[in-house]
Amino acid sequence: EYEEKTGRAHRPLSPKQNVRKNLDFEPLSTTALILEDRPANLPAKPAEEAQKHRQQYEEMVVQAKKRELKEAQKRKKQLEERCKLEDSIGNAVLTWNNEILPNWETMCCSRKVRELWWQGIPPSVRGKVWSLAIGNELNITHELYDICLARAKEKWRSLSTGGAEGECEDAGFSAADREASLELIKLDISRTFPNLCIFQQGGPYHDTLHSILGAYTCYRPDVGYVQGMSFIAAVLILNLDTADAFIAFSNLLNKPCQMAFFRVDHGLMLTYFAAFEVFFEENLPKLFAHFKKNNLTPDIYLIDWIFTLYSKSLPLDLACRVWDVFCRDGEEFLFRTALGILKLFEDILTKMDFIHIAQFLTKLPEDLPSEEFFASIAAIQMQSRNKKWAQV
Amino acid sequence: AVTADRAGAAPRGSPEASVDPDHLYNVLFIGDSHVGKTSFLYRLHANTFNPHLTATVGLDYQVQNFVVDNKRFALRLWDSAGQERYHSITKQFFRKADGVVLMYDITSEYSFSDVRYWLSCIQEGAENGVPVLLLGNKTDCTAERQVPAEEGERLAKEHQLMFFECSAASGHNVSESMVSLIRLLKVHEDELKNKAEEVPKPPQKKKGCCW
Numbered sequence: 001e002y003e004e005k006t007g008r009a010h011r012p013l014s015p016k017q018n019v020r021k022n023l024d025f026e027p028l029s030t031t032a033l034i035l036e037d038r039p040a041n042l043p044a045k046p047a048e049e050a051q052k053h054r055q056q057y058e059e060m061v062v063q064a065k066k067r068e069l070k071e072a073q074k075r076k077k078q079l080e081e082r083c084k085l086e087d088s089i090g091n092a093v094l095t096w097n098n099e100i101l102p103n104w105e106t107m108c109c110s111r112k113v114r115e116l117w118w119q120g121i122p123p124s125v126r127g128k129v130w131s132l133a134i135g136n137e138l139n140i141t142h143e144l145y146d147i148c149l150a151r152a153k154e155k156w157r158s159l160s161t162g163g164a165e166g167e168c169e170d171a172g173f174s175a176a177d178r179e180a181s182l183e184l185i186k187l188d189i190s191r192t193f194p195n196l197c198i199f200q201q202g203g204p205y206h207d208t209l210h211s212i213l214g215a216y217t218c219y220r221p222d223v224g225y226v227q228g229m230s231f232i233a234a235v236l237i238l239n240l241d242t243a244d245a246f247i248a249f250s251n252l253l254n255k256p257c258q259m260a261f262f263r264v265d266h267g268l269m270l271t272y273f274a275a276f277e278v279f280f281e282e283n284l285p286k287l288f289a290h291f292k293k294n295n296l297t298p299d300i301y302l303i304d305w306i307f308t309l310y311s312k313s314l315p316l317d318l319a320c321r322v323w324d325v326f327c328r329d330g331e332e333f334l335f336r337t338a339l340g341i342l343k344l345f346e347d348i349l350t351k352m353d354f355i356h357i358a359q360f361l362t363k364l365p366e367d368l369p370s371e372e373f374f375a376s377i378a379a380i381q382m383q384s385r386n387k388k389w390a391q392v
Numbered sequence: 393a394v395t396a397d398r399a400g401a402a403p404r405g406s407p408e409a410s411v412d413p414d415h416l417y418n419v420l421f422i423g424d425s426h427v428g429k430t431s432f433l434y435r436l437h438a439n440t441f442n443p444h445l446t447a448t449v450g451l452d453y454q455v456q457n458f459v460v461d462n463k464r465f466a467l468r469l470w471d472s473a474g475q476e477r478y479h480s481i482t483k484q485f486f487r488k489a490d491g492v493v494l495m496y497d498i499t500s501e502y503s504f505s506d507v508r509y510w511l512s513c514i515q516e517g518a519e520n521g522v523p524v525l526l527l528g529n530k531t532d533c534t535a536e537r538q539v540p541a542e543e544g545e546r547l548a549k550e551h552q553l554m555f556f557e558c559s560a561a562s563g564h565n566v567s568e569s570m571v572s573l574i575r576l577l578k579v580h581e582d583e584l585k586n587k588a589e590e591v592p593k594p595p596q597k598k599k600g601c602c603w
Contacts, residue, residue, distance in 0.1 A: 184425055184426075187425065187447075188425075191445065191447040192446065193446070194443075194444035194445070194446060195444060224477075226475065226477050227425065227447050227449055227475045227478065228447075228449040228450075231446075231449075264477055264480055264481065266480060299450075299481070300451065300453075303449065303450030303451065303481065304450045304452075308449055312446060354468075355453055355468040358453035359454055359455060362452050362453055363452075
């Protein structure tokens with residue numbers, strides 16, 4: 001083995017300068033490819049053969065050179081594309097910051113803005129746009145957040161100083177209070193985006209997430225903490241300051257669709273599922289029939305998607321882009337996204353049976369191609385027999 | 393007289409077993425939040441412990457194939473969210489379950505006392521006499537144990553449940569408990585079939601499923 005190693009190391013060190021000299025461009029992949037004469041102790045090659053070998057050798061080098069030039073061009077193109085992308089993001093940031101955000105009310109619905117919005121909001125302005133788009137119907141102030149947080153902290157203290165569950169002052173209903181007993185929040189925080197390692201105990205956003213969820217249970221004891229909320233709060237924390245994240249969180253959950261789900265209002269949820277199925281059948285009749293045949297009802301995959309607004313089932317960058325348009329278009333877009341996913345994987349899904357579909361849809365592939373994904377969503381028509389989503 | 397084909401207890405995703413299993417069962421996993429239902433299923437599937445699992449929202453699904461007593465079994469495992477709020481969603485799946493795995497955490501008395509609540513859910517929602525496996529998870533955490541094994545055993549006896557303690561973290565009793573459950577499900581299926589056919593036949597191998 002030693003010999004092999006040294007042998008390999010040696011060869012590039014003793015290049016035949018005369019052969020190499022006439023090449024101005026030296027392909028990297030042929031640095032180890034050297035035309036050698038036969039060792040002196042063997043008879044020399046006949047001139048004809050030597051000529052042939054030289055020709056073959058030069059051909060190889062030329063081919064390699066071509067290949068490398070091609071690759072270099074490809075790399076250059078990729079680099080250019082990346083620069084272009086970065087430029088366009090940079091430009092978008094400027095447009096958002098200088099033109100759109102200062103004139104939000106007048107511009108937010110214009111066609112130009114809507115188109116730019118669809119491309120994805122640049123991360124640096126994302127939080128601001130989300131805040132504006134979600135709005136603050138509830139008129140929550142930073143002070144109110146502080147008050148709610150203080151109350152939550154009081155509860156934690158009384159819990160940790162020996163009070164059994166249900167001993168909180170305003171606990172007339174122990175079962176509901178148990179959910180809100182903040183115990184569950186603690187357990188779930190470390191189970192929120194565990195791969196990012198920022199919400200776990202000791203992570204930079206652990207306390208922030210804890211605070212927002214705790215404050216919310218004090219702000220809305222009637223809703224309390226529901227599993228799935230931690231994902232929504234976490235995505236907001238990644239894009240907004242704590243108090244603003246709380247404001248966006250509370251207002252977001254106050255939307256009719258989110259309220260219906262987080263309060264587990266069965267009647268309303270079924271209405272949403274039924275409306276979804278109307279558009280499902282309209283857009284993807286073949287797959288719809290396949291799902292029907294397999295008894296695969298929408299609750300099986302929609303619950304996870306709607307509760308966490310796709311933040312658990314899609315890669316985070318894609319989920320944020322879904323959130324972008326969700327902020328623009330409202331709940332309708334959540335269901336449109338669902339149909340987009342089904343459309344994207346239609347061919348695979350039609351070959352699967354019940355449990356494999358359920359398994360597939362609750363654990364979507366991690367390498368979802370974003371452009372295809374959004375093209376697939378774009379192809380979904382949210383109009384059924386001239387009825388729009390809200391009417392259905 | 394029966395020996396589990398332990399080596400083949402979980403041919404992970406082996407396609408031949410899934411193509412045409414001899415028996416197919418739906419098994420619902422229930423129990424309080426954070427007792428380890430998803431971790432148990434992960435261990436069953438990947439044979440390792442994943443400490444970085446996310447909280448389940450709604451339901452998750454997994455198919456797992458087993459070979460027990462030279463027969464091929466496919467289990468459709470339904471993993472439910474533990475939080476009380478989700479129970480109304482979970483409940484509608486009780487009816488479809490051929491078997492239920494009720495899990496508690498031996499380091500949490502709370503989760504154990506909730507077992508009675510979960511049993512009432514089963515009684516309410518599932519088919520009469522559905523096989524139930526009671527699992528006390530996290531035996532690797534001996535220092536934090538709050539529920540003695542005898543208590544679990546007693547409760548299981550009282551309600552005629554199959555009982556195991558296990559650990560998704562160490563793998564202790566994970567496939568063993570599932571193999572036992574599969575045998576129980578098979579016996580139950582045969583009983584149901586015999587009843588349905590009225591003329592009792594010897595419980596020979598039959599093809600079919602309960603779906």
